[in-house]
Amino acid sequence: MSNYIIAIIGKPNVGKSTLFNRIAGKKQAIVYDEPGVTRDRHYQECEWSGKNFTLIDTGGFLPKSNNIFEKAIKEQVKIAVEESDAIIFLLDFETGINSIDEEIAKFLRKSQKQIYVTVNKMDNEKRENLIGEFYKLGFNEIQFISSISGRRVGDFLDKIISNIPINNNELQNVKLKLAIIGKPNVGKSSLTNSLLGKSRNIVTPIPGTTRDSIDSILKINKEEIVLIDTAGLRKKSKTKEDIEFYSTLRTIKSIERADVAIVVIDAQESLNKQDLQIIEGVVEKKKGVIIAVNKWDLIEKDTMTAVYYEKFLKRKLKEFDYIQIIFISALEKQRIFKLIEIAKSIRKERRKKISTNKLNEVFEEIFFHTPPSSKRGKEIRIKYVMQVETEFPVFVFFVNEPDFIEDNYKKFLERNIRKHFGFNGVPLTLQFRKK
Numbered sequence: 001m002s003n004y005i006i007a008i009i010g011k012p013n014v015g016k017s018t019l020f021n022r023i024a025g026k027k028q029a030i031v032y033d034e035p036g037v038t039r040d041r042h043y044q045e046c047e048w049s050g051k052n053f054t055l056i057d058t059g060g061f062l063p064k065s066n067n068i069f070e071k072a073i074k075e076q077v078k079i080a081v082e083e084s085d086a087i088i089f090l091l092d093f094e095t096g097i098n099s100i101d102e103e104i105a106k107f108l109r110k111s112q113k114q115i116y117v118t119v120n121k122m123d124n125e126k127r128e129n130l131i132g133e134f135y136k137l138g139f140n141e142i143q144f145i146s147s148i149s150g151r152r153v154g155d156f157l158d159k160i161i162s163n164i165p166i167n168n169n170e171l172q173n174v175k176l177k178l179a180i181i182g183k184p185n186v187g188k189s190s191l192t193n194s195l196l197g198k199s200r201n202i203v204t205p206i207p208g209t210t211r212d213s214i215d216s217i218l219k220i221n222k223e224e225i226v227l228i229d230t231a232g233l234r235k236k237s238k239t240k241e242d243i244e245f246y247s248t249l250r251t252i253k254s255i256e257r258a259d260v261a262i263v264v265i266d267a268q269e270s271l272n273k274q275d276l277q278i279i280e281g282v283v284e285k286k287k288g289v290i291i292a293v294n295k296w297d298l299i300e301k302d303t304m305t306a307v308y309y310e311k312f313l314k315r316k317l318k319e320f321d322y323i324q325i326i327f328i329s330a331l332e333k334q335r336i337f338k339l340i341e342i343a344k345s346i347r348k349e350r351r352k353k354i355s356t357n358k359l360n361e362v363f364e365e366i367f368f369h370t371p372p373s374s375k376r377g378k379e380i381r382i383k384y385v386m387q388v389e390t391e392f393p394v395f396v397f398f399v400n401e402p403d404f405i406e407d408n409y410k411k412f413l414e415r416n417i418r419k420h421f422g423f424n425g426v427p428l429t430l431q432f433r434k435k
Helices: 016-024 068-083 099-111 125-130 132-137 153-161 188-195 240-257 273-284 305-320 336-350 356-369 407-421
Strands: 005-009 030-032 041-048 051-057 086-092 114-120 142-144 176-181 214-220 223-229 260-266 288-294 324-327 382-388 394-399 429-434
Touching: 005 016, 005 068, 005 240, 016 041, 016 051, 016 086, 016 114, 016 153, 041 153, 051 153, 051 240, 068 099, 068 240, 086 099, 099 114, 099 132, 114 132, 114 153, 176 188, 176 240, 176 336, 188 260, 188 288, 188 336, 214 336, 240 273, 260 273, 260 336, 273 288, 273 305, 288 305, 288 336, 305 324, 324 336, 356 382, 356 407, 407 429
Parallel strands: 005 051, 005 086, 086 114, 114 142, 176 223, 176 260, 260 288, 288 324, 394 429
Antiparallel strands: 030 041, 041 051, 214 223, 382 394
């Protein structure tokens, strides 16, 4: 996974959302559809020619407007620019250059980020004879595309990914990296501070790769663990929506940098849609995950309360019921170091490799006794399964008709992998290929 972030910036109606959808393809974006002054914010994990990046769609930018709606969008754009590694500055061939584009160009230059000046709506070669005015903005290199037809978008993406660094394999990094994430006010800061108590460890500040999170070293029994704390905002934001937007970006980056994410929830609240969105974000990025139910000391309980609460959470988690749950009190330091032990175990599980022989010993019998359902009168046969070498567990099933494998059978296969080989707290990827 990459934590490289690219923001699309431009005045209203230049085709930012069209370009976003073109690059993102058919995948579902991580969308926070909140009514209000800032419009919708769209984030999407994208891949092109083997390189990953996060793409952000922003609202139409009017730098000098005092309109309440447009001022709010301006704040969002500023945050997106700060958090991005690169910027697509989108222009409109049909409207040409105007004073708004000039103001945006001036603003973007100050960011000192990699800027891809891109003219949209270049639907044919004839228009390319009329591009001279766009060089008045003072940028040496300009890209010309059509986001609607897709013209030259592939070449444009080739250009962008050539500047994305290839991450070193995370297996080479010995230190366990933990991201502490969750909704506001669930106790993320309290958990970080309790783990970093002076009596238990040595704390060393580490310069993070972003300005948004604070990394610290937790030292336990001579082992160093990196805590990626996303709790503390270091930016004054004018509206609640700005804080949420900024927090979302920060959480995305933190998850991508971690081996295991600790999702903190409040024991006094039910697991809600926002918690599930955060968990889905971790699973999408194939990271290990633990749910830490914080403020457990505030709950009236008997000997069975934790058992019933865990069953309740597992029902709400549905297909994520493989995630480990631990009840903690950050304030009282209850079971907080047990979290570390579980995280170490999950990282080990995440890196585990099962031999092809062992897998097929188990699955030959499963394929024989419980084969996939026939479809269109055709018998579907799975020949064998293997785990491929990747930084997270991927299992490939070789099938005569891979497109006919139904979702419920895929879940059945995943349950059997977990039943026989573990992988607690670890998202699995199942692929089906023609044999």
